[in-house]
Amino acid sequence: EAGVAQSPRYKIIEKRQSVAFWCNPISGHATLYWYQQILGQGPKLLIQFQNNGVVDDSQLPKDRFSAERLKGVDSTLKIQPAKLEDSAVYLCASSPRARGFTDTQYFGPGTRLTVL
Amino acid sequence: EDQVTQSPEALRLQEGESSSLNCSYTVSGLRGLFWYRQDPGKGPEFLFTLYSAGEEKEKERLKATLTKKESFLHITAPKPEDSATYLCAVQARGGATNKLIFGTGTLLAVQP
Numbered sequence: 034e035a036g037v038a039q040s041p042r043y044k045i046i047e048k049r050q051s052v053a054f055w056c057n058p059i060s061g062h063a064t065l066y067w068y069q070q071i072l073g074q075g076p077k078l079l080i081q082f083q084n085n086g087v088v089d090d091s092q093l094p095k096d097r098f099s100a101e102r103l104k105g106v107d108s109t110l111k112i113q114p115a116k117l118e119d120s121a122v123y124l125c126a127s128s129p130r131a132r133g134f135t136d137t138q139y140f141g142p143g144t145r146l147t148v149l
Numbered sequence: 150e151d152q153v154t155q156s157p158e159a160l161r162l163q164e165g166e167s168s169s170l171n172c173s174y175t176v177s178g179l180r181g182l183f184w185y186r187q188d189p190g191k192g193p194e195f196l197f198t199l200y201s202a203g204e205e206k207e208k209e210r211l212k213a214t215l216t217k218k219e220s221f222l223h224i225t226a227p228k229p230e231d232s233a234t235y236l237c238a239v240q241a242r243g244g245a246t247n248k249l250i251f252g253t254g255t256l257l258a259v260q261p
Contacts, residue, residue: 140192
């Protein structure tokens, strides 16, 4: 079974530029998550989708971050404009069941973003 | 506020030297406690889920246990390939979100 795929793996941009990340979850997984992991910290949830609807985006900086999950499969996360503090690893995860259940979240390899 | 604290921040062991990692948590209602392993440049890899106090799970040299306030990850006779960052996370009961609340991890180095 193929795992969670993410691209690109690395991205370097100047502050105030825009950037987009792509995620393809494990086939058949209903729920998709985007986490931000700053160096030396644990991952922090940015947004959770169930199919193509948003379940939780309470920690997403909506003035600069946006995300979508078209057709309930792939997802993109965009930052516009980027700030220095956005330098982090952006992790995508998916889980098989819907919200409100305890089930395992499987993570992709992440995209390491450096903002100069 | 739901919170996870891991200790120690870093641990260096000799090959074969057993030890334990600690994860203390406060959560309004525990739906599950998760252990992940993270290698440099990679995403977290799932190890265990624990649901209730007294539960234990094992996988090769690793054993995870759970009480009402903390979880331990016991490593028996570690090998250099066990070197990684070990992350603990909790999922709170109630509400629609399945978000995991992570600790900052324990960086384990096992020397041959």
